[in-house]
Amino acid sequence: MINKTVKKDSLNRLKKIEGQVRGIMKMVEDEQYCINIINQITAAEKALSGVARIVMKRHVESCVSDAIVKGQGQMKIDELINSVFKIANRK
Amino acid sequence: MINKTVKKDSLNRLKKIEGQVRGIMKMVEDEQYCINIINQITAAEKALSGVARIVMKRHVESCVSDAIVKGQGQMKIDELINSVFKIANRK
Amino acid sequence: MINKTVKKDSLNRLKKIEGQVRGIMKMVEDEQYCINIINQITAAEKALSGVARIVMKRHVESCVSDAIVKGQGQMKIDELINSVFKIANRK
Amino acid sequence: MINKTVKKDSLNRLKKIEGQVRGIMKMVEDEQYCINIINQITAAEKALSGVARIVMKRHVESCVSDAIVKGQGQMKIDELINSVFKIANRK
Numbered sequence: 053m054i055n056k057t058v059k060k061d062s063l064n065r066l067k068k069i070e071g072q073v074r075g076i077m078k079m080v081e082d083e084q085y086c087i088n089i090i091n092q093i094t095a096a097e098k099a100l101s102g103v104a105r106i107v108m109k110r111h112v113e114s115c116v117s118d119a120i121v122k123g124q125g126q127m128k129i130d131e132l133i134n135s136v137f138k139i140a141n142r143k
Numbered sequence: 144m145i146n147k148t149v150k151k152d153s154l155n156r157l158k159k160i161e162g163q164v165r166g167i168m169k170m171v172e173d174e175q176y177c178i179n180i181i182n183q184i185t186a187a188e189k190a191l192s193g194v195a196r197i198v199m200k201r202h203v204e205s206c207v208s209d210a211i212v213k214g215q216g217q218m219k220i221d222e223l224i225n226s227v228f229k230i231a232n233r234k
Numbered sequence: 235m236i237n238k239t240v241k242k243d244s245l246n247r248l249k250k251i252e253g254q255v256r257g258i259m260k261m262v263e264d265e266q267y268c269i270n271i272i273n274q275i276t277a278a279e280k281a282l283s284g285v286a287r288i289v290m291k292r293h294v295e296s297c298v299s300d301a302i303v304k305g306q307g308q309m310k311i312d313e314l315i316n317s318v319f320k321i322a323n324r325k
Numbered sequence: 326m327i328n329k330t331v332k333k334d335s336l337n338r339l340k341k342i343e344g345q346v347r348g349i350m351k352m353v354e355d356e357q358y359c360i361n362i363i364n365q366i367t368a369a370e371k372a373l374s375g376v377a378r379i380v381m382k383r384h385v386e387s388c389v390s391d392a393i394v395k396g397q398g399q400m401k402i403d404e405l406i407n408s409v410f411k412i413a414n415r416k
Contacts, residue, residue, distance in 0.1 A: 054174050066168045073164060076194075077157045083145050086202035087226050093195045094229050097188045101322060103167075104184045109315045111177035112298075113308070120302045126295070133291045135178050138185050140283060140321045141414065192413060200406045204399075207385075211393045217386075224382045231374060231412045232323065236356050248350045255346060258376075259339045265327050268384035272408050275377045279370050279412075285349075286366045293359035317360050320367050 058110040065103050072096040104139060108132075149201040156194050163187040195230060199223075240292040247285050254278040286321060290314075331383040338376050345369040377412060381405075 054062070073096060079089050112132065119128040145153070164187060170180050203223065210219040236244070255278060261271050294314065301310040327335070346369060352362050385405065392401040 054171060054177060054180075059171055059174065062171045063168060066164055066171065070161060070164045070168070073157055073161045077154060077161070080145060080150055080153045080157065080198075083150065086145060086198050086206065087222055089145075089198050090195050090202075090226050091229065093191050093198075094226075097191050097230075098323070100184050100188050100191070101319065104181050104322075105315060105319050107171075107177050107180050107184075108318065109311065111181075112311050112314065115177065116294075117302045117307055117311075120299045125299055129291065129294050129299075131178055132294065133287060135181050135185075136290065136318050136321075137283065137287050138182065139188075139318075140286075141280070189414070192410065195413075196406060196410050199409065200402065203389075203402050203405065208393045208398055208402075211390045216390055220382065220385050220390075223385065224378060227381065227409050227412075228374065228378050230409075231377075232371070236353065236359060236362075241353055241356065244353045245350060248346055248353065252343060252346045252350070255339055255343045259336060259343075262327060262332055262335045262339065262380075265332065268327060268380050268388065269404055269408050271327075271380050272377050272384075273411065275373050275380075276408075276411050279373050282366050282370050282373075286363050289353075289359050289362050289366075293363075297359065313360055317363050317367075320364065321370075 053114055054107065054110055055114070058106055061106055062103050065099060065106075069096055069099045069103070072099060101139070108135070144205055145198065145201055146205070149197055152197055153194050156190060156197075160187055160190045160194070163190060192230070199226070235296055236289065236292055237296070240288055243288055244285050247281060247288075251278055251281045251285070254281060283321070290317070326387055327380065327383055328387070331379055334379055335376050338372060338379075342369055342372045342376070345372060374412070381408070 072092065076089060076092050076096065079092060116125065116128045116132055119125045163183065167180060167183050167187065170183060207216065207219045207223055210216045254274065258271060258274050258278065261274060298307065298310045298314055301307045345365065349362060349365050349369065352365060389398065389401045389405055392398045
């Protein structure tokens, strides 16, 4: 489960991402240059990927580790790997 | 340049993505299950990729096409391909 | 560490990918339609991602799990998460 | 259509990728460390993405540009954008 540090860090990052999305809306409203808009979208995607990263790290350190120690890791591992390749392939 | 249709469609999508990001913040605040948070992040990334897609399509139909017709397409093509592989590799 | 099942499955998949790469070379030599070549490249990338998936699953089931049970999981977890986001971002 | 330069460059790169895939097979046969195998797979994926890049650049410079100049660009543009986001999302 998410702890205090990851919670704070994630919320700060997501707050910033919310601002980035609003910034992109402003760019679209102002009819700015398409490539600049696309680059900002890519930046927001990368920032979201950063949040996924810290949440996943914490998940492996807590839930997955706890399950493994109890000898009940398989389901958590399957779920983790599914999630990893969902991110990797943006399916 | 972005036209009326793409502008409206992009803004609708971005409005929804803003809501998705706020939803993820709520999930983090409520300390929901990590994998569920990560799946929502992946969904938001995919939605952003959808906006990049319609903006890029419009860009090729307008700016890139105009430059090509004028015999001045090379710089626009280089810029487009750079942008495509920035998205592909999330660099 | 890789076990017999993952070894056999990976080698079968890699053998097929080797054939896919040779097929792409043939397409290039025959100057086939660019989009068809690109689609075959994307298919080969996806097949490689499938190998990464089964190797990573096995890695978490063996090395990472063993380290966690011994109370020495942190380094393995950090390494795993780095590898996951290298794949995700193709950095 | 692919020209001489892109053909030569692509074939050189694909030859090297074929070697990378064989190298990964050797790593699997030798039961090397999983993370090292995964990193080599990511490297091969990145190299494939480099081939897609030069083929796509040439495609836009030739087929797509020709169609646009003839006022028949729409189908080529749709096809291009589909291909771009197939790569981006590895669907």
